[in-house]
Amino acid sequence: MSEVLDLLSDWLPNQRWFAGDTRPEQLELLGSYQLSASEHDSGVRLITVALVRDAALEHAQTYQVPLVVRDIDAAVEPLGYIGAATEHGDRAALVDGPHDPAFTRALMSLVADEGSSIGAGDSAVEAYGQPMPGARAHRFASSRVLSGEQSNTSIICELRDDDGEPAVPLIFKVFRTLHGGDNPDVTLQTALAAAGSLRVPPTFGQVSGSWSDPELGRLSGHFAFAQEFFAGVEDAWRVALRAAEAGEDFSQLAHSLGEATAEVHTTLGRVMPVVEPTQDDIDAAVEQMRARFGLAVEALPELEPLVQSVDDVYERARRATWPLLQRIHGDFHLGQVLAVPDRGWVLLDFEGEPLRPLAERNSPDVPQRDLAGMLRSFDYVSGALSVRAGREVARAWADSARASFLQGYTDGLVTLEAAVSGADAPGEADLEAVLIAYELDKAVYEVVYEARHRPDWLTIPALAVRRLTERSARH
DSSP: OOOHHHHHHGGGGGGGOOOOOOOOEEEEEEEEEEEEETTTTTTEEEEEEEEETTTSSOOOOOEEEEEEEEEEEOOOOOEEEEEEOOOTTEEEEEEEGGSSHHHHHHHHHHHTTTTTEEOTTTTEEEEEEEOOTTTOOOEEEEEEOOOTOSSEEEEEEEEEESSSSSEOHHHHHHHHEEEEBOOOOHHHHHHHTTTTTSSSSSSSEEEEEEEEETTTTTEEEEEEEEEETOOOOOOOOHHHHHHHTOOOOOOOHHHHHHHHHHHHHHHHHHHOOOOOOOOHHHHHHHHHHHHHHHHHHHHOGGGGGGGHHHHHHHHHHSSSOOOOBBOOOOSOOOOGGEEEEEEEEEOOOOOOOOOOHHHHTTOOOHHHHHHHHHHHHHHHHHHHHHHHSSSSSSSHHHHHHHHHHHHHHHHHEEEEEEEEEESSOOOOOHHHHHHHHHHHHHHHHHHHHHHOOOOOGGGHHHHHHHHHHHHHHHH
């Protein structure tokens, strides 16, 4: 595999999901597992999935890299071409698996047939396909990679039924960066689908497995996840942006989005663990918020005069009664929601914030984190249009959408407080204090992000910090 590691060392820095900035100098193979090529896949010599570790980073990263070795015409390089695989003979090309239909067909078979694959060696990688009960696999037709993703690779898989007619397609998400432990994108969507929720796509199945890490020992986690794909639909960001541009009222759609969010929270609270927050939990969350604001002041010194006002917001939240902690989406915004005809709003991507440790993303959290994320997303619709126009526009549109979303959430919420803890639910003033703190914390995070990556957009979260501190002072 030395040749493959050399090729991957040159190829990895060009991938959006790679955490390093330069060519990895300490890339090592932890192991691999093989998939079986179909008789329909002519020219394929090998399908293998390598787990490689970049040990040069402060925190070593392990990546999952599916590879297909196939015949190649020297004049035509296939999509996902990595390099010439001379170890496998003449005219052998190494291809990034998601770009090769042979890999997707093999991955689908692994799930549908409840297959398994165990690699060789002391650091053997084990992979197991697990279909959702009742899931049906139609015949594979073709596949293509969905563009634009940052941390994973999604593959659209077109299918045909027994009569050769198009069937509902699947989308396979291949997790590129691996962590020991459950991936919440898999566990939460599977739990929601199993509970009969129509607010997530129907689940097809998953691939999970285990591998050995030289520092952490034997680990297990998720390799891939598959669910039905809604073709030809738009995400809520595009729907909202178009409405704001046209000056169209969005209150009804925002209200129904609030109801859908409440429905998902209620279902997750019913089928997943919930806990009462301790004062230590609350104090720790608020201290993290204060620390993040310190980073924001460093990125934007103009926020320095707001230090006391921001601290007042956080202190009100610290003294408030918090709701039960439960599993939530974790990275909720308009881009994570689809507008599906005859189904309504459908939520996607339950991984949580990718930069947060997996253990945190798998822990019960405060529902207001999701609400705050969506409120900030409505602000960003107005902000995006304002940046384009060179002046603030669509402010009234955003305010109306925000209020309607929160009202929809309240109207759709079935509280679990009394049923689980026997205690009264937090009052409206307490919930308001917690929500403002989490929205302010989200805006503070955005200040740091925009200062580093999109300085032209920095005014969007900076104005939000001021608005939120003023709003909190009025209550």
